[in-house]
Amino acid sequence: xxxxxxxxxxxxxxxxxxxxxxxxxxxxxxxxxxxxxxxxxxxxxxxxxxxxxxxxxxxxxxxxxxxxxxxxxxxxxxxxxxxxxxxxxxxxxxxxxxxxxxxxxxxxxxxxxxxxxxxxxx
Numbered sequence: 001x002x003x004x005x006x007x008x009x010x011x012x013x014x015x016x017x018x019x020x021x022x023x024x025x026x027x028x029x030x031x032x033x034x035x036x037x038x039x040x041x042x043x044x045x046x047x048x049x050x051x052x053x054x055x056x057x058x059x060x061x062x063x064x065x066x067x068x069x070x071x072x073x074x075x076x077x078x079x080x081x082x083x084x085x086x087x088x089x090x091x092x093x094x095x096x097x098x099x100x101x102x103x104x105x106x107x108x109x110x111x112x113x114x115x116x117x118x119x120x121x122x
Contacts, residue, residue, distance in 0.1 A: 007047040008059045011040040015066035022073035025080065 014037045021029035050056065 002047075002050040002056075004044075004047040004050050005056060005059055007040070007044040008056075008063050011037075011044050012059070012063050012066060014040045015063070015070050019066065019069055019073055022070070022077050025077065030077075 014033060018030065018033050018037060021033065
């Protein structure tokens with residue numbers, strides 16, 4: 001087996017694992033694969049290309065297909081996380097507007113003047 005085939009095989013295995021983790025939205029598994037994926041890509045980049053054998057062409061096609069799927073799954077995961085973060089931020093803003101204490105320049109809580117004004121006008 002050539003170094004290129006071995007490196008491509010390693011990347012193929014990592015992409016299969018990462019795609020499965022992305023489909024399951026398993027962030028712990030994704031984090032655990034990050035270093036391995038970087039090493040697999042570096043190994044592939046460092047490998048000297050050999051002759052274009054049918055085996056090499058088939059391996060390249062599999063890696064391209066997995067990489068394309070990986071990109072689609074990564075974009076989906078990023079979109080999902082973005083929506084979750086926006087939802088959390090919106091909820092935090094709403095809770096903050098409702099529950100936030102108001103502080104003055106001295107760092108002491110300020111009374112709610114709007115409520116006092118309403119009471120003094122009644």
